[in-house]
Structure formats: C-alpha cells, structure tokens
Amino acid sequence: MTNMKRQHIIVGLSGGVDSAVAALRLIEQGHRVEGLFMKNWEDDDDEGYCAAAEDLKEAKGVAETLEIPLHKVNFAREYWDRVFSYFLDEYRQGRTPNPDVLCNKEIKFKAFLDYARSLGADAIATGHYARIDRQGNLYRGRDPNKDQSYFLHALTRQQLHASRFPLGESVKSDIRQIAKAAGLPNYQRKDSTGICFIGERKFRDFLARYIPAQPGPIIDTRGDQVGTHQGLMYYTLGQRQGLGIGGASGHGELPWYVIEKRLATNELVIAQGHDHPSLQSGALWSTAIQWVAGDAPARAFTCTAKTRYRQPDQNCKVTLSDNHSAHVGFERPQRAITPGQYVVFYQGDVCLGGGVIEAVAPWQDNRSRAENKNSVHLTTY
Numbered sequence: 402m403t404n405m406k407r408q409h410i411i412v413g414l415s416g417g418v419d420s421a422v423a424a425l426r427l428i429e430q431g432h433r434v435e436g437l438f439m440k441n442w443e444d445d446d447d448e449g450y451c452a453a454a455e456d457l458k459e460a461k462g463v464a465e466t467l468e469i470p471l472h473k474v475n476f477a478r479e480y481w482d483r484v485f486s487y488f489l490d491e492y493r494q495g496r497t498p499n500p501d502v503l504c505n506k507e508i509k510f511k512a513f514l515d516y517a518r519s520l521g522a523d524a525i526a527t528g529h530y531a532r533i534d535r536q537g538n539l540y541r542g543r544d545p546n547k548d549q550s551y552f553l554h555a556l557t558r559q560q561l562h563a564s565r566f567p568l569g570e571s572v573k574s575d576i577r578q579i580a581k582a583a584g585l586p587n588y589q590r591k592d593s594t595g596i597c598f599i600g601e602r603k604f605r606d607f608l609a610r611y612i613p614a615q616p617g618p619i620i621d622t623r624g625d626q627v628g629t630h631q632g633l634m635y636y637t638l639g640q641r642q643g644l645g646i647g648g649a650s651g652h653g654e655l656p657w658y659v660i661e662k663r664l665a666t667n668e669l670v671i672a673q674g675h676d677h678p679s680l681q682s683g684a685l686w687s688t689a690i691q692w693v694a695g696d697a698p699a700r701a702f703t704c705t706a707k708t709r710y711r712q713p714d715q716n717c718k719v720t721l722s723d724n725h726s727a728h729v730g731f732e733r734p735q736r737a738i739t740p741g742q743y744v745v746f747y748q749g750d751v752c753l754g755g756g757v758i759e760a761v762a763p764w765q766d767n768r769s770r771a772e773n774k775n776s777v778h779l780t781t782y
Contacts, residue, residue, distance in 0.1 A: 408433070422583075427526055434467070436463070440473070463585055479508060492612055497741045502755075526564065529553060530571070531566050532570065543572065544572045551745050637739055679763075682738045685729050690754060726756075743758065
C-alpha cells in the first residue's frame with residue numbers, strides 16, 4: 402500500500418519462495434536490499450533433525466541469485482524465552498496455544514527489527530500476505546486464501562511502520578511463476594507448515610520431550626469410560642481424529658468429538674455429533690488484547706471476528722472491561738471455540754487487533770446474559 406523513497410531494507414529470508422519474491426520486488430522498486438536468515442531453534446539439531454540447515458542453503462541460493470548480502474543471526478535463546486516457554490506453559494494448563502502470533506510479535510518483528518536497526522536498516526520486510534497503510538494500520542492480504550493478518554494482529558503501529566509486506570497485494574498462485582521467471586532456485590519449494598520456526602516434526606513425539614504424557618480415561622457425557630487417552634495435551638476441542646474410539650457399545654456409529662478436557666481428573670470428555678450442543682458457544686472472554694492502534698475503537702462496538710485462522714468472519718459485539726479485556730458476544734453459535742487460541746477483530750479489511758481466548762459461554766446462555774464477565778457462565782479448560 403505504501404510507496405516509499407529508496408530505503409535500506411533487510412528482508413527475512415526463510416528459504417521459502419514467498420520471502421524470496423518479497424526481496425525481488427523490493428530490489429525492482431529500487432531499494433537497497435539485504436537478506437537475513439534467522440536461526441531460532443537448535444535444541445535437537447544434533448539428533449538428525451535440522452531443518453535450519455536446509456533452509457539456510459535455500460536462503461543462500463536466493464541471496465546469490467539476487468546478488469544481495471545475507472546476514473545470519475541466532476535468536477534461539479530469544480525464541481525459547483519469549484515464545485516456547487509460553488507455549489509449554491499453556492499446554493501444561495490443558496490449553497491449546499498458537500505460538501505463531503507470539504513468534505511474530507517477539508521474534509520476527511521485535512528481535513529481527515532491533516537487529517536490522519543495529520545494521521542501519523530503515524525497515525524490515527517479510528513474505529507475509531498482509532497490507533499496511535501510511536498510518537501503520539493493518540489490512541488483510543488481497544488474496545483471501547493466504548491472508549495472514551490473523552497472525553500479525555498483535556503488532557503495534559510502531560512495528561508496522563518499520564515493516565514492509567511486498568506480497569500484500571499479490572495472489573499466491575502468481576508467486577511461483579514470478580520466482581521461476583526470475584530464476585530463483587527455490588521456486589518449486591514446498592510451503593512450510595508446522596510449529597513456527599520448529600518445523601514439521603511428529604507433534605506428539607516432540608511435545609513429549611518437554612511435558613511427560615499422562616494417559617487417562619476417555620469418558621462420554623454419562624461418565625462412562627469408553628477408551629484411554631494418551632495425554633490431555635495432545636487433544637483439542639472439536640477434535641475427531643486420533644481418539645481411537647469406534648462405535649462404542651450402546652452408542653451407535655456416529656463419530657466422536659472432544660468436548661472437554663478435565664485437567665483436575667485427567668479426563669477427556671467426548672460426545673457424538675459434529676454439532677453437539679457442548680461444542681456450541683455464544684460468547685467468549687478475552688484477555689491480553691493488543692490493539693494495532695493502541696486503543697480499542699470504543700468501549701463497546703460491533704465488528705467481525707475470527708476465533709481460528711481459516712474461519713470465515715463472524716458478526717459479534719465487543720464490550721470492554723478495560724483496554725485489554727473484553728466480552729465478545731456472537732450473533733450465531735460458534736463451534737469449538739478453544740481457550741488458549743486467539744480471537745481477532747476486523748472492521749471490513751482492517752485488522753483491529755485481538756487477544757487470548759480465556760473462557761467461553763454456551764450458546765443457550767447467550768440470549769439472556771447481560772454483556773459483562775460476571776453475568777455469563779464461563780467455561781474454562
């Protein structure tokens with residue numbers, strides 16, 4: 402969105418095609434561009450899994466093709482202290498965190514930005530699909546299937562002012578063709594998935610390295626045991642796969658879904674039916690809300706929200722108790738809202754900010770409740 406004069410910009414080169422094309426576009430715009438490769442994980446590099454080595458190889462190939470310098474920096478300690486410790490604490494509490502949001506806030510747009518400034522850079526750039534205007538407002542990316550504003554909602558205007566998203570106006574399907582035409586060596590490289598900066602490990606094996614698994618009973622809504630879970634940390638609300646439960650005796654053959662995690666008794670509660678009433682919520686309570694502009698638009702306002710990345714926008718009313726805590730009431734029932742995840746607020750294409758989901762209220766309570774924390778029956782997990 403923003404056309405700037407020639408600047409010194411350092412691009413975070415991850416080894417992927419998106420960041421490579423981001424660097425290419427900035428060069429084409431006449432900026433002085435350098436690359437920076439961040440290594441943010443090294444805890445098990447000596448055990449045969451080192452995605453960073455392959456990523457660095459690809460980043461070097463891009464930098465050589467574009468004829469730009471490539472800096473290398475190790476943020477492993479910052480990642481552990483600012484992101485991964487929180488990630489583990491949330492799982493210990495039986496919640497389901499999303500580390501990508503905190504990783505962006507603390508590593509990509511804080512540690513990286515600070516380091517880039519120490520090198521004399523005017524700004525940093527990444528391959529995110531999002532847009533920024535001159536005031537530092539955050540907008541959805543033009544491609545609705547790749548928009549990543551959800552993961553960037555905790556950034557401040559100050560961070561956004563110093564950031565560039567060259568792919569914000571782009572459609573993902575065009576990016577590989579642009580990379581191929583430019584002779585970038587990684588134009589066919591598969592997009593990365595998995596935990597931010599940790600990669601595509603087998604999740605259960607990885608998590609068990611840090612939190613001992615505690616198997617326990619799987620029970621139905623009548624309290625009858627129908628199976629055994631491998632550890633509450635491995636399951637999330639609304640989950641169907643991986644339960645190991647067929648058509649239990651007396652229950653028929655409908656699929657089972659996780660509806661509750663009882664940390665005190667180590668019980669996993671399941672029920673049959675994708676739209677079971679226990680999975681339907683009408684409201685949530687959010688804390689640690691970060692507003693891109695610094696403050697909420699109003700004490701109470703209507704907008705749309707997402708409680709998970711791929712979810713379509715949902716109409717809601719936000720009522721603040723303070724600038725960083727709010728009750729969010731939805732127009733329609735919401736399935737499997739999960740404490741530990743994030744609710745992110747939008748007005749049109751503008752991302753207002755978002756916060757951590759702390760608790761939820763069942764849909765049937767939503768119609769009669771007053772819109773404040775103390776008058777709803779909130780459920781935590």
